[in-house]
Structures are given as structure tokens and as C-alpha cells.
Amino acid sequence: xxxxxxxxxxxxxxxMRLRRFSFPLSALLSIATVVLxxxxxxxxxxxxxxxTLVELRPKAGATADVxxxxxxxxxFGFGETEVQEYGQGSISVRFPLQAGGxxxxxxxMQKAHAAFDADYTFERVETVGPRVSGELVQSGTIGVVLSVxxxxxxxxxxxxRELALGAIVGTLHDIVLTVGLFVITRIEFNMTSIAAILxxxxxxxxxxxxxxxRTRELMxxxxxxxxxxxxxxxxxxxxxxxxxxxxxTALSLVALVLFGGEAIKGFSVVMLVGVVLCxxxxxxxxxxxxxxxxxxxxxxxxxxxxxxxxxxxxxx
Amino acid sequence: MLRFSTTKIVATLxxxxxxxxLAVPSFFSADQRKAFVSSLPGWFxxxxxxxxxxxxxxxxxGGSQIVLEVxxxxxxxxxxxxxxxxxxxxxxxxxxxxDGGIQLTPRGVQLRIxxxxxxxxxxxxxxxxxxxxxxxxxxxxxxxxxDIKEDPNGTIRLDFTDAGLNARxxxxxxxxxxxxxxxxxxxGTTEPSIQQQGADRILVQVPGxxxxxxxxxxxxxxxxxEFRMLADSPSGDVDxxxxxxxxxxxxxxERRVMADGADLTDAQPGFDSKSNEPxxxxxxxxxxxxxxxxxxxxxxxxxxxxxxxxxxxxxxxILQPITGGQGQISGRFTVQQANDLSxxxxxxxxxxxxxxxxxxxxxxxxxxxSIEAGKMATLVATVLVVVLMFATYGIFGLFANIALLVHxxxxxxxxxxLEATMTLPGIAGIVLTIGTAVDSNVLIYxxxxxxxxxxxxxxxxxxxxxxxxxxxxxxxxSTMAIAAIILFFMGSGPVRGFAVVFILGIxxxxxxxxxxxxxxxxxxxxxxxPKVLPI
Numbered sequence: 001x002x003x004x005x006x007x008x009x010x011x012x013x014x015x016m017r018l019r020r021f022s023f024p025l026s027a028l029l030s031i032a033t034v035v036l037x038x039x040x041x042x043x044x045x046x047x048x049x050x051x052t053l054v055e056l057r058p059k060a061g062a063t064a065d066v067x068x069x070x071x072x073x074x075x076f077g078f079g080e081t082e083v084q085e086y087g088q089g090s091i092s093v094r095f096p097l098q099a100g101g102x103x104x105x106x107x108x109m110q111k112a113h114a115a116f117d118a119d120y121t122f123e124r125v126e127t128v129g130p131r132v133s134g135e136l137v138q139s140g141t142i143g144v145v146l147s148v149x150x151x152x153x154x155x156x157x158x159x160x161r162e163l164a165l166g167a168i169v170g171t172l173h174d175i176v177l178t179v180g181l182f183v184i185t186r187i188e189f190n191m192t193s194i195a196a197i198l199x200x201x202x203x204x205x206x207x208x209x210x211x212x213x214r215t216r217e218l219m220x221x222x223x224x225x226x227x228x229x230x231x232x233x234x235x236x237x238x239x240x241x242x243x244x245x246x247x248x249t250a251l252s253l254v255a256l257v258l259f260g261g262e263a264i265k266g267f268s269v270v271m272l273v274g275v276v277l278c279x280x281x282x283x284x285x286x287x288x289x290x291x292x293x294x295x296x297x298x299x300x301x302x303x304x305x306x307x308x309x310x311x312x313x314x315x316x
Numbered sequence: 317m318l319r320f321s322t323t324k325i326v327a328t329l330x331x332x333x334x335x336x337x338l339a340v341p342s343f344f345s346a347d348q349r350k351a352f353v354s355s356l357p358g359w360f361x362x363x364x365x366x367x368x369x370x371x372x373x374x375x376x377x378g379g380s381q382i383v384l385e386v387x388x389x390x391x392x393x394x395x396x397x398x399x400x401x402x403x404x405x406x407x408x409x410x411x412x413x414x415d416g417g418i419q420l421t422p423r424g425v426q427l428r429i430x431x432x433x434x435x436x437x438x439x440x441x442x443x444x445x446x447x448x449x450x451x452x453x454x455x456x457x458x459x460x461x462x463d464i465k466e467d468p469n470g471t472i473r474l475d476f477t478d479a480g481l482n483a484r485x486x487x488x489x490x491x492x493x494x495x496x497x498x499x500x501x502x503x504g505t506t507e508p509s510i511q512q513q514g515a516d517r518i519l520v521q522v523p524g525x526x527x528x529x530x531x532x533x534x535x536x537x538x539x540x541x542e543f544r545m546l547a548d549s550p551s552g553d554v555d556x557x558x559x560x561x562x563x564x565x566x567x568x569x570e571r572r573v574m575a576d577g578a579d580l581t582d583a584q585p586g587f588d589s590k591s592n593e594p595x596x597x598x599x600x601x602x603x604x605x606x607x608x609x610x611x612x613x614x615x616x617x618x619x620x621x622x623x624x625x626x627x628x629x630x631x632x633x634i635l636q637p638i639t640g641g642q643g644q645i646s647g648r649f650t651v652q653q654a655n656d657l658s659x660x661x662x663x664x665x666x667x668x669x670x671x672x673x674x675x676x677x678x679x680x681x682x683x684x685x686s687i688e689a690g691k692m693a694t695l696v697a698t699v700l701v702v703v704l705m706f707a708t709y710g711i712f713g714l715f716a717n718i719a720l721l722v723h724x725x726x727x728x729x730x731x732x733x734l735e736a737t738m739t740l741p742g743i744a745g746i747v748l749t750i751g752t753a754v755d756s757n758v759l760i761y762x763x764x765x766x767x768x769x770x771x772x773x774x775x776x777x778x779x780x781x782x783x784x785x786x787x788x789x790x791x792x793x794s795t796m797a798i799a800a801i802i803l804f805f806m807g808s809g810p811v812r813g814f815a816v817v818f819i820l821g822i823x824x825x826x827x828x829x830x831x832x833x834x835x836x837x838x839x840x841x842x843x844x845x846p847k848v849l850p851i
Contacts, residue, residue: 007709057682106536118387121678125528139842150794158791191811192810194811195807195811198802199800201798202800203796205795205799209792210788244762245758249751249752251749253747255693255697255747256744258696261685263618263740264740271748
């Protein structure tokens with residue numbers, strides 16, 4: 001039986017060369033993210049911004065009229081109200097946080113019910129007061145920071161300093177660009193987004209660790225192989241696995257994007273892009289980064305006396 | 317690696333069979349499970365039948381979640397009013413007048429006694445109002461409830477201490493939880509979950525609720541019922557309160573409370589025998605009946621105000637003394653309102669106002685849609701990944717696919733046993749897991765292929781593949797675990813469901829991808845002894 005091969009068995013692609021493109025590209029994207037993050041900012045959901053979100057579904061016989069709902073909702077005078085079509089035939093309405101502390105939000109619900117109860121059912125109502133949203137921002141931030149710290153600790157115990165440094169650069173790169181994705185796509189940033197970011201941290205690290213496990217193994221086997229060659233070999237020999245896992249993960253996420261429903265679509269899209277991002281950064285950022293900081297106990301320039309490498313090539 | 321002892325095979329299969337069996341109850345409703353257990357013959361040991369099931373989160377089954385917070389300011393104000401009464405009583409007992417009365421401050425009360433001799437007499441009495449703070453958990457804390465300061469010019473300030481306030485908030489929260497529980501129970505909702513959250517919050521979760529607005533209204537009311545006399549005109553001891561009878565216009569009501577809701581033993585909705593208007597019938601306990609009887613005897617012919625949460629509901633004229641301890645409240649209620657009020661009165665008053673600080677409601681229709689979408693996504697993801705694995709690794713892919721299905725089954729089994737909550741993000745976690753779980757198999761298979769290419773014999777390649785990939789599998793799962801555990805501890809509600817799925821998924825991967833696949837491959841190799849590895 002002829003089996004599917006997503007990546008050729010024997011590849012000798014010079015991945016490290018491409019750092020000339022990947023480094024400037026990632027630097028540019030990271031800077032752009034920071035700039036956009038500061039100027040435009042994230043599209044915070046009510047988890048973090050506070051306010052009221054309702055999802056209206058037309059009652060039997062009625063149809064969703066976004067324009068009419070927008071007109072009515074804006075007429076309440078609650079400030080900038082976002083009205084959108086949502087999923088199949090539903091309408092989402094997002095009211096900003098009202099003054100008057102925790103009780104100020106009650107009036108929003110009263111008016112919304114009075115105006116829309118006749119034609120729509122309230123399929124979802126979420127109200128987050130100013131205090132809760134503040135706490136969620138805090139715990140979200142703590143979560144991301146904590147995960148980076150935990151990852152650092154793990155890498156510190158598990159890997160040599162250079163490898164750990166490379167991995168952390170890759171992980172930070174992925175966090176920054178994921179945030180950039182949120183800024184550009186205007187996908188709502190809420191608690192689920194924090195879950196997406198933390199999962200991406202886990203996945204990013206996973207990708208890097210698989211390559212670096214191999215790097216470490218090869219370092220022991222080929223003590224004198226030039227760093228660039230060693231890193232290329234690490235990636236080439238793990239590439240079929242990397243492509244395979246990225247594909248299976250992406251396939252399951254595609255299923256989630258297409259069939260998982262509106263409520264987790266944002267999460268799924270971000271994760272899907274995140275998987276691509278993590279795979280890219282492991283190969284083109286974390287690994288070539290090691291060239292610049294050098295591998296400890298590993299000679300960087302001894303192209304002449306490379307018996308181990310020669311031996312290895314002979315074995316193939 | 318290629319020798320799997322019979323004991324090991326039996327143990328592995330047993331773990332898997334038990335794990336999968338545990339998931340079975342989650343595919344049936346609670347009623348179906350009960351019916352099944354009772355349909356078993358009497359001799360059958362029922363404890364062996366798994367009955368615990370995954371709990372559906374409110375986002376999947378529909379329902380309301382409300383977070384209430386005890387309003388500290390409101391509580392402090394109530395305490396200050398009480399303190400004012402106590403101070404007044406203490407001074408009256410000593411026949412001392414405070415110059416200009418007793419003022420409420422944000423943290424207590426203050427008064428001025430210009431006369432030094434009087435002040436010296438009053439102070440010990442005021443100090444006696446301060447009591448040691450006791451705490452259910454900590455016992456005697458050594459702190460007092462009041463901080464009493466005296467200015468040289470004769471002003472005395474009585475401030476609540478932080479310890480005193482905190483103890484009172486704690487007590488208020490536990491009292492409020494009881495009241496909220498009674499209100500929700502009496503309201504007829506099924507399986508509510510009511511628990512304390514943090515120092516001053518109450519989390520109320522009610523599945524499948526049709527009318528969340530009504531629940532909110534019921535929980536938002538303090539339901540403090542007082543019987544006071546209507547005054548003729550505004551004066552010192554009179555409050556101006558809004559009245560339902562005259563459309564919110566304020567009417568003068570005496571400050572003295574003749575009887576209050578704390579003495580009620582029962583309240584039921586009913587209809588007035590003459591006007592047929594919905595009313596609430598109430599019954600006092602002995603103390604309440606005595607006080608009410610005395611008050612009505614002394615005030616025949618005058619209107620008595622029935623005050624609910626500082627609003628005059630109605631002010632009927634006392635026609636004759638009411639000594640039986642029973643009465644009725646009318647107030648142009650609808651049937652629903654009369655019903656709700658009787659529930660509130662039976663459940664008792666809240667010690668302080670509760671503020672809704674967070675509310676999340678999902679309609680049952682949306683919940684059903686989410687479950688359907690989740691099932692569909694899971695199915696499609698499974699098919700895609702299974703096809704990919706089979707196309708890439710042939711028979712080995714088949715082994716991986718069996719392991720994958722067992723893996724998902726085991727996650728569900730563990731969640732059932734833990735009675736964990738499945739949420740929409742949790743379903744997303746399952747779908748994502750389907751994609752990532754095969755990573756372990758991919759790592760092993762790719763390694764085996766490499767070893768074969770490097771010239772190893774089949775058994776030795778398989779051995780090396782499993783051995784060398786194992787360290788990487790542990791590494792890569794640990795990295796995912798780090799993120800998942802942090803998410804579990806900081807996430808709330810639905811997001812936590814995602815973390816649970818992920819953590820359990822990491823645990824089961826080790827069983828399925830490593831042990832189960834290894835066993836299948838070992839048995840397959842022993843049976844067929846292939847010359848070439850088909851991957």
C-alpha cells in the first residue's frame with residue numbers, strides 16, 4: 001500500500017538560511033503589533049470591559065431585523081451600542097458599561113426586555129459589572145504572566161540555558177503575534193481568548209521542545225558538527241512529525257471553526273492561526289536564534305574536523 | 317517492548333474497560349439511569365453499576381448564573397442606624413441629652429455632649445456598647461466592634477472597626493445565603509446551587525430557568541416588612557416614605573416600628589373576600605401577635621402603614637384591635653406579585669441589600685444548539701484525523717485511531733467519575749485534544765521509521781522508537797500541562813471546563829498513546845512477524 005507522506009523522508013533543506021527573511025519579518029510584525037496594540041488596542045469583550053451583552057433570536061414567525069434593533073437600541077441612550085448579526089439569524093447587542101456602579105446595569109436589561117420581548121427571545125444575557133471586569137482583567141493578566149514564568153522555570157530545569165532562551169524567545173514571539181491577531185481581526189478579547197493564548201503558549205513550547213530534544217540528542221552524538229548544520233539536521237529529522245502534528249491539530253480546529261458554533265468561533269480561528277504561528281516560530285525563530293547565542297560545549301566554527309558528521313552521513 | 321506479559325495485557329485492558337464503562341452513564345439522562353438501576357434483578361450488586369455522570373454547564377443546558385454581593389455601604393448604614401438607637405437608649409437611661417442630636421457618619425455615629433460631667437457619665441455607657449468581635453472560625457479575635465474617640469470640645473465619635481465590620485459582613489453573607497436559598501427553593505426552581513464566593517459574594521446558579529428576570533427581582537429585594545403608624549404631618553420622628561397608594565407620592569410615617577416581618581411565621585397569597593383582590597395573608601408568632609395586638613388596640617381608627625423596603629404598600633385604617641395574630645396585606649397586587657411577596661415574607665428579610673455584580677443567562681434553545689454544534693465538530697474532527705492517520709501510517713494508523721477513540725472515551729469516563737462540568741469551551745477542548753492526542757503516536761512512529769531507515773532490525777527499531785520518543789512525549793505533554801493547570805486555577809466557569817478536559821487529556825494520553833498502542837503493536841508483531849514495517 002502506498003502511504004501518504006506530507007513531508008519527504010530524507011530532507012536536507014537549509015532552514016537556517018531562511019532566518020534572513022524570518023527574523024526581519026517577525027521583528028516587523030512584532031513591532032507592528034506593539035504599535036497597533038497601543039494605538040488601536042484590543043476589542044475587549046464584556047468580560048474585561050464590563051457592560052451587557054444580549055443575544056436575540058426572533059420568535060417563531062418573526063425575522064431578525066438588525067437595522068430595526070440597532071435603531072431601537074441606539075435610541076436607549078446608553079452610549080455606543082454595537083448591534084451585529086450573529087450566527088444564523090440571531091442578533092447580538094452589546095451595551096457599554098453604564099455609570100452608577102454595579103446597579104447601573106439593571107436599567108439596561110429593563111429597557112431591552114421592554115423593547116424586544118415582543119419579537120425576540122433572549123437566548124443569552126451577560127452582564128458584567130465594573131468590579132468583576134476589573135478582577136477578570138487582573139486574573140487574566142496574572143494567568144498569562146504566571147504561565148510565562150512557569151514555562152521559564154520548566155525550561156530552566158529541563159534544558160541548557162541556551163535552549164531555554166531560544167524556547168522563551170519563540171514563546172514570547174507567539175504570544176505577541178497572537179495578540180496582534182486579536183488587534184487586527186477585531187475578534188473579541190474575553191476570558192476564552194486568555195484560554196486560547198495559554199493553549200498557544202503550551203503548543204508553542206511543545207513544538208520547540210520536540211525540536212530541541214533532538215538538538216540535544218544530536219549535540220551529544222555529533223560533538224563537532226557546526227551549529228548551523230546541527231540545527232538544520234534537528235529540524236529536518238523532526239520535520240515529518242512537525243508537519244503531521246500541525247496538520248492533525250489544524251484539521252480538528254478547522255472542524256471547530258466550521259461546525260463548532262458561533263460562540264467559540266473566535267477561539268477556534270485564533271487557535272488555528274496560532275498553530276501555524278507556533279510551527280513557524282519553532283522552525284524559523286527559536287531554532288535559528290541559537291546560532292546567535294551559541295550552543296554551550298559546542299564548537300561553532302570547526303568545519304574542517306567534523307568526523308562525526310562525516311560518519312553520520314556515511315551511515316545514511 | 318515486544319513482550320507483553322498476560323498480566324500486563326489484562327491490567328491494561330481492565331483499566332480501559334473500566335474507564336470506558338464509567339463514561340456510559342453520561343450518555344443517558346438521570347431518569348434513564350435511575351430506571352436502569354431499578355430494573356436490575358434484586359441479587360445484582362448495584363454498587364458495581366457506574367451512575368455518576370458529567371454535569372452539563374449552564375452554557376449547554378441553559379440557565380442563569382448570578383453573582384450577588386452584600387452591599388457593604390448599605391450594611392454599614394443599617395448598623396449605624398441601629399447604633400444610633402442604642403446610643404439614644406443608653407443616654408436616655410442616664411437622662412443625658414446630646415447637643416444637637418446624634419448624627420450618622422459613614423462609619424458610625426457622632427454626638428456632642430458639651431457638659432464635661434455628663435460626658436464623663438455617658439462615656440462608660442457608650443463604651444459598653446462596644447463588644448469583642450467573635451468569629452465562627454477564629455473565635456475571640458481580641459478586637460472590639462467599636463472605636464470610640466473623644467474630642468476635647470466634647471464631640472464623641474463611635475466608629476465601627478474593620479474587624480467589627482468584616483465580622484458583620486461575614487455573618488451577613490451566611491445569613492443572606494440562607495435567605496436566598498429559601499427564596500429560590502420557595503420559588504419552585506429545581507436544583508439551584510447557592511454558594512459563597514470570596515468574602516462577601518454569593519454565587520447562585522439555576523439551571524433551565526425560564527424567567528431570569530423574576531429571579532433577579534426576588535433576590536434583589538431586601539423584603540424588610542414593618543408595621544408603622546401613619547403620621548399626621550412631617551416632624552422629628554417621622555420619615556417621608558413613597559406610597560404605592562398615591563403613586564409614589566411621599567407620605568409621613570412614624571419612625572417607631574410596631575411590629576415587623578421578623579415575627580412572621582407564615583405568609584400565603586390569597587384573595588380578599590369582599591373585593592376579590594389578590595392579597596397576602598400573614599400570621600405572627602406569639603411575640604409578634606402580642607405587639608401587633610397592643611398596637612392595633614391603642615390606635616383604633618387610625619391608618620397603619622404597611623412598609624416594605626421603605627415603601628408604603630398600603631395604609632389601611634384599623635377598624636378594630638387585631639389580637640389573633642393574623643392579618644392581610646393588600647396593595648393592588650397582581651396574582652403574581654402577591655405570590656412573590658408571600659415567598660419573600662416566608663423566606664425572611666435579607667440582612668443587607670444584595671447587588672447583582674455579574675449575570676450570565678443562556679436560553680435552553682441556545683444550549684441545545686451548542687451541544688449539537690459540539691457533537692458535529694467532534695465527529696468531523698474525529699473523521700478527518702482518523703483518515704489522515706490511516707492514510708499516513710496504514711495499520712499503525714489504525715492502532716493510533718483505536719487509541720484516539722479510547723483516549724476520548726477515557727476523558728469522558730474520568731469527567732463522569734469526577735462529576736466534572738462540561739462546558740462549550742470544554743467541548744472545544746475535546747475537539748482540540750483529538751488533534752493533539754495523535755502527536756504522541758506520530759512522535760513514536762516517525763522515530764520508528766527513522767530507526768528503520770538507519771538500518772535497525774524491526775524489533776530493535778520498534779524498541780528504540782518507543783524508548784526515544786517517550787522522553788519527548790513526557791516533555792511535550794508537560795508543557796501543555798503547565799498552561800492547562802494555570803488556566804484551571806485562574807479561569808472561571810466555562811473556561812475552567814476547557815482546562816479540565818485538557819488536563820485529563822494529558823493524563824489519558826500516557827495510557828492510550830504509550831501503553832495501549834505499544835500493546836497493540838507488540839501483539840500484532842508477535843502474530844504476523846512482518847519482514848518489512850508497513851509505515
